[in-house]
Amino acid sequence: MRFKNIHFKTISSTQNWAKKHLGEIDPKTITCITADKQTKGRGRFARKWSSPLGGLYATFVFRLPTKTPHLTALGQIFSLTLANILITHKVKGCGVKWPNDIWIKGEKVAGILTELVFEKNTVAVLLGVGVNVNNKKVPKGATSLAKVSEKKWNLDILLRKLQKKWVQSLLLFQKKGFPPFQAPFEELMVLKGQEVTLFDGEKRHKGICHSLASDGSLIVIIDGEKQSFYSVDIQGLLKSPLCR
Ligand code: BTN
Numbered sequence: 001m002r003f004k005n006i007h008f009k010t011i012s013s014t015q016n017w018a019k020k021h022l023g024e025i026d027p028k029t030i031t032c033i034t035a036d037k038q039t040k041g042r043g044r045f046a047r048k049w050s051s052p053l054g055g056l057y058a059t060f061v062f063r064l065p066t067k068t069p070h071l072t073a074l075g076q077i078f079s080l081t082l083a084n085i086l087i088t089h090k091v092k093g094c095g096v097k098w099p100n101d102i103w104i105k106g107e108k109v110a111g112i113l114t115e116l117v118f119e120k121n122t123v124a125v126l127l128g129v130g131v132n133v134n135n136k137k138v139p140k141g142a143t144s145l146a147k148v149s150e151k152k153w154n155l156d157i158l159l160r161k162l163q164k165k166w167v168q169s170l171l172l173f174q175k176k177g178f179p180p181f182q183a184p185f186e187e188l189m190v191l192k193g194q195e196v197t198l199f200d201g202e203k204r205h206k207g208i209c210h211s212l213a214s215d216g217s218l219i220v221i222i223d224g225e226k227q228s229f230y231s232v233d234i235q236g237l238l239k240s241p242l243c244r
Contacts, residue, residue, distance in 0.1 A: 002028070007034045010037050013042055014038065016040070019117070022126075043111050055135045063125070072114075077178070080184055081169045095189065102131075110132070132144035133153045182212055
């Protein structure tokens with residue numbers, strides 16, 4: 001699979017740019033839109049994503065057949081791919097917080113925003129990733145790769161590695177869906193076994209974070225019963241010793 005790279009020095013949001021220009025994006029490539037900084041970076045649940053110089057901000061755009069199974073798990077696979085790269089770079093204490101945040105010892109270092117735009121026979125996938133890399137300042141509760149590893153990172157090398165590994169993950173996903181990623185994701189999953197509060201955008205639910213299903217959904221025990229969740233925000237005791 002070929003990559004087409006589009007880079008901006010400053011942009012409002014790579015995600016918004018991708019949405020606006022979707023019709024012009026070649027369906028046969030993975031287009032990667034990046035920016036040195038964003039003025040209106042956004043995250044899940046319409047939250048702001050702080051995007052100063054020093055971070056990695058990218059939106060990967062590609063198309064898949066509409067009937068592709070487990071589409072909602074693409075963000076999980078992306079975060080697992082990124083977490084594995086960090087682990088190979090000897091970043092210690094790296095884990096994934098379902099669905100697709102990357103945490104280092106209880107602090108968030110990267111977030112992923114997955115948006116699907118359904119077309120006639122295809123679905124356009126917009127995978128936005130924000131990583132605090134060499135950022136001088138990060139929001140409360142977050143950290144940066146430079147801080148935890150005490151070195152400056154090369155953003156281009158990190159991006160190229162992510163692109164290379166993403167192609168491998170995507171090819172495997174196209175062949176086999178989410179199941180090959182289930183065990184590796186669960187292995188890195190923070191908050192497993194812990195009491196958590198889930199927020200679905202409207203309501204809060206309390207339960208115990210149990211496991212990950214083979215379609216990527218989160219299994220939580222609520223009032224003694226297992227329930228599956230596809231799109232919620234989890235809050236737990238992020239500073240607990242169980243949290244990598
Ligand atoms: C989250 O954790 O809530 C997801 C954050 C996603 C941020 C990235 S940065 C690149 C892309 N452009 C955006 O405006 N958002 C995503």
